[in-house]
Amino acid sequence: MSFDEIIDRRGTHCAKWDKMEALYGVPRDSGIAMWVADMDFRPPQVVQDALQKMLDHGVYGYFGDDSAYLAAIQWWMENRHGWKVEPDWIFTTHGLVNGTAMCVDAYTNPGDGIVLFTPVYHAFAKVINAAGRKVVECEMPNVNGRYEMDIDAWDAQMTGAEKMVILCSPHNPGGRVWTREELQGVADFARRHDLILVSDEIHHDLVMPGHTHIPMAKIEGIEDRLVMMTATTKTFNIAGSHSGNVIIPDPDLRAKFGARMLALGLSPNSFGLFMATAAYSPEGAAWVDDLVQYLDGNRQLFDEAVNAILGLASMNLEATYLAWVDFEGTGMPREEFTRRVEKDACIAVNYGPTFGKGGDSFLRFNIATPRARVEEACNRLSEALKDLQ
DSSP, X not given: OOTTOOOOOTTSSOHHHHSHHHHHOOOTTTOEEOOSSOOSSOOOHHHHHHHHHHHHHOOOOOOOOOHHHHHHHHHHHHHHHOOOOOGGGEEEESSHHHHHHHHHHHHOOTTOEEXXXXXXXXXXXXXXXXXXXXXXXXXXXXOSSSBOOOHHHHHHHOOSOEEEEEEESSOTTTOOOOOHHHHHHHHHHHHHTTOEEEEEOTTTXXXXXXXXXXXXXXXXXXXXXXXXXXXXXXXXXXXXXXXEEEEOOSHHHHHHHHXXXXXXXXXXXXXXXXXXXXXSSHHHHHHHHHHHHHHHHHHHHHHHHHHTSTTOEEOOOSBSSEEEEEOGGGOOOHXXXXXXXIIISOEEOEEGGGGOTTOTTEEEEEOOSOHHHHHHHHHHHHHHTGGGO
């Protein structure tokens, strides 16, 4: 397939394109949707073929024998990430926002504190607040345009009321691939403060050349408090399948999670299982390799163009397809630079403050779209901010 193909997603019940006018005032016909974190590419042919086989059969009953599905997850984690997973460690949730909510439900009580290293994926805070828990924001220092851990400062913030920490690895929205030393620091932090550690690694396959993702499960001394979350959905652009892997090595944590799954009557849909089984394959792996090369080209184009605009700084993207752009250097209030992006450039983006402390001067741009569209967005931004040059 060609990632350069422009696929019109308007009028397909697509949140990213069909809701941008109502939510952002960006015109449906002329606007560019760069907010929701899904891609404007079709998934690999092996996934399409799996769905076609379902359609050809034409009966959509309950899914039985999941051994091939579990084996596909095992194969992927071992071959792509060097991580050996046992099949009985794996739970399937309705995506990883649901997986996060299930962890909050299973391992904490109302009023408990849950630690986030902010700015970070906005759905975490939404789920925590909705469950009646308390978001504890540990702000990450932005050191020369790169987020870093500040464990000493975060140690001082802890009160003993915190019961869980959620790590985003690789980081969304900053695009960091955490080093082994940083991950060990988080693991030690969780142990010192007796916190369950939930590691959301949904972007672990989308790592730029020159960087290597390390699963938190490969870090020493954390297994008895670790919940790993991965998914096919970001990697293969099948978010609508709403399936995610919650992988729990520790038997006691696994029993608690399984009990809540059972109590809530949760089970996966067959479409998601068939798609995931097909995706986690050699054919899927080859497609991901091509995808990452293409995203890296988009990253280079976007960063060069954005960093050439006076006052703008695009954070160096080590992973994900989500560019995190700092407008602080423009000297404009947030309302003004946001207005220019939405009204003048006609681009729908995510607002920085929704990601928590440290996000005020930022906007998040999704660059997982054909390169011609990325180039057009860059031209529009340059025009909308041309008085700064």
